[in-house]
């Protein structure tokens with residue numbers, strides 16, 4: 001699994017379609033292309049204009065949906081979600097979309113990101129009588145919408161979102177409309193496309209290519225867009241906005257064939273590799289990238305330095321979540337499931353190993369060891385992002401500060417721990433230069449908080465962040 005190899009765990013992916021007779025099937029294909037953003041659960045809610053129907057479950061999109069299940073989901077509109085747990089427990093009840101039925105109407109919600117004041121809002125809502133069915137912060141948004149008391153849904157959502165702080169790319173479905181919204185900092189990507197006369201929305205544009213849709217526009221921070229049979233209506237729920245797109249979308253999370261704010265992810269990563277090569281050159285024989293997300297940066301590093309790029313590391317693509325993992329004893333005997341070093345490429349060579357990030361250092365240490373065991377004479381580790389020294393509160397599991405190796409150890413100490421011959425990171429300026437966003441704001445419209453500690457939103461005391469305590473990094 002991608003997340004297990006790289007250790008920085010993605011948040012979630014959302015997808016939606018309005019005005020297509022095969023809405024559920026289109027959503028299935030869309031979610032499949034967003035699978036890298038979450039592998040723990042998947043769900044689809046479909047609307048036939050009279051009622052909403054839901055199918056969801058734990059596991060990969062392919063595990064959750066069958067042709068037979070999809071054939072029972074008739075309707076011309078749908079929203080879907082792939083989940084990785086960052087807030088709330090990893091169980092069926094927290095799988096999204098969340099569907100709420102009432103006497104008058106139904107509401108389905110799918111959300112990518114994290115609400116940083118979810119705990120405080122939940123406490124307040126419970127005090128006022130709300131009963132929560134899940135531990136997901138998405139349910140907080142639903143309760144706020146339902147309690148807003150405005151006669152129309154758009155105003156209720158707008159009102160609810162003014163109370164919510166943090167990161168959210170949100171897709172809502174009711175019987176007669178699909179509504180999408182992006183937080184005022186635009187921390188997560190969200191794009192709109194067209195498939196014939198139908199509208200589609202997706203966390204990443206790679207989903208549009210898979211289903212044959214055309215990109216129309218990125219949803220802008222603070223926008224609330226209603227799509228119904230009359231077309232698309234763009235509205236705002238916040239006039240104060242400050243685009244702070246997660247830099248790690250470019251570095252690691254998004255798929256190389258996606259574009260975010262007009263920048264192709266593969267090209268951005270290649271540029272990061274180029275800038276890294278200028279900032280931290282090294283004499284070597286081959287450059288290799290840790291699959292999959294570091295390959296683009298490794299190609300850029302190789303192009304800039306003239307050192308040949310080689311496939312020095314191979315990923316075993318068929319290790320599924322149900323695969324029987326080797327015991328500790330077998331692992332010690334050298335049974336490696338996820339990555340292998342290519343002896344014929346690295347033996348006797350000075351190898352530049354490009355990786356996109358180091359979180360705990362355990363994966364990098366294992367890969368350096370693997371390359372050395374395969375005969376590499378020297379291993380020079382080059383990281384195509386700055387050291388991660390602060391936790392993320394916006395839906396990325398970067399572990400607690402204490403678990404981030406760069407927050408507790410110097411580069412020299414980390415180098416020693418990795419057992420490599422040299423170690424260099426990209427600078428923050430190099431990161432912004434490499435991504436090359438055309439934005440005049442000081443951070444080029446990017447969130448850099450895990451590198452700099454400068455968070456684009458108010459954040460709350462650690463006790464308010466259950467998600468800051470969960471799960472490991474790499």
Ligand code: SF4
Nearest residue numbers: 246247392447449450
């Ligand atoms: S803190 Fe880091 S991982 Fe989190 S949104 Fe900001 S750049 Fe992305």
